[in-house]
Amino acid sequence: MLWSMSVREDLFGRSRRSVTVGILLLxxxxxxxxxxxxxxxxxxxxxxxxxxxxAWPFVAFIATTVVGTVLGGRWCDVRGPRLALLVAPAVFGAGLLVAGTADTFAQLLVGRLLQGLGAGAQGVAVYVLIAQVYAERSRPAVFGLVSSAWVVPSLVGPPVAGVVTEQLSWHWVFLGLLPLVAVAVLLVLPAVRGLTPPAESLPRRGLVPAAVAAALGVAGLSWAGQHTDVPGAVTAVVSLAVLVPALRRLVPPGTFAARRGIAAVVAGRGLIAGAFFTTTAFLPLMLTATHGWSLSAAGVPLIAGSLGWSSAAAWQGRRPELSRPRLLRIGMLGVAAGAAGLLLVAPAWGVAWLALPFWLVAGVGMGLGFSSLSALLLAESAAASTVGSAGSASAQVGYHSSAAQLADQLAQATFVGLGGALLALLTTPAVALTVLLVVLVAMALCGAWIAPRTGSREVVA
Incomplete structure (x- = not known):
């Protein structure tokens, strides 16, 4: 079934066209x-x-993305997304300018810090904007488009950046995006002008210190993943000791137990992101180190996965009547099947070309699951806002969106770090990656098991 006329009008009608394009551009x-x-x-x-x-430019970006995610969520809950959608892109653009004009490493790090801060706040503000602007029936289609906005850069970003770096300079990898930041802000500006702050917001104390602690914890885990020696192990332990208490303030109660409703949605986001993105990070190594593929050939399964993700996300967006928890379960099983199939690729005796069809399956699963989680996030934020408990839905979307993104970031940092440690400790990449895949398959299966808990109510058709 194709998009209904009401959904198409909600996304690309005269009153919505510019904000939809602006969101996708951001x-x-x-x-x-x-x-x-x-x-x-x-x-x-x-x-x-x-x-x-x-590693430091990446660690700097990750750390301030965590801070920007938490602060952006709180800002949107208290003031609404209007100012955040103007300030966050400006901070991101300032980071591009500082990094693009850097002639010292310190200046580059400052630019990366600003980029992370702006990107974290901007990502949350976009979710809150979607919650306020689009009808619930249209949100699966919106998130299908948002998935495509991530997938397309994953295909064209690396080769374009390589050409720009070789033909011009690495400076233009940053500076070349500045005009597009201004265009995106101008496109969302008409919708932003009409937004109003929430009528009420929940008091949430201790978010700033918890955000800083979480940033230090995630940065430490990221650094430890690239230093698999004794200092790296100590850093990982200390980072977890700092991170776990901070997360108790930054995610909904019951997240680690996947309690029904928004807590299960946040838990599901961490599980699917950890399983899919960690495998994506190590799949090229599996094919090059064990099977001798070239880097360009090893990228082909990743392209297949990206195309599967984009296609499945678009398909689910055209079917708003389908159950999102059911689609999430199918998506989790798809990611599990794709990762399990790679167990036939990882060993030295494995069949390398099987990586392509299996990672296509995983990509389809990600397209169904990730988009469904995004729609469920907004639906469950509304469901959590019952009289006498949590206030208005708009007063919680920022907090819940930031929690989901934190789960995503933490899962990736933790399990990519685990993969690095296994590579250092075990005999060969084939053995290390086989063990890692078993862990990631178990994560995806756990996600399929908790999928029914993500819907305390069905998304309205």
């Missing part, structure tokens, strides 16, 4: 910057620093 800019910087970073470090400093 998301695409963050995605392109994250995908492209990795390609340009060897040239950046060669110009400004030592190879030992390679």
């Amino acid at each position: 998301i695409s800019l963050i995605a392109f910057e994250q995908m492209g910087v990795g390609t340009a970073m060897p040239a950046v470090v060669a110009d400004l620093a030592r190879v030992e400093d390679y």
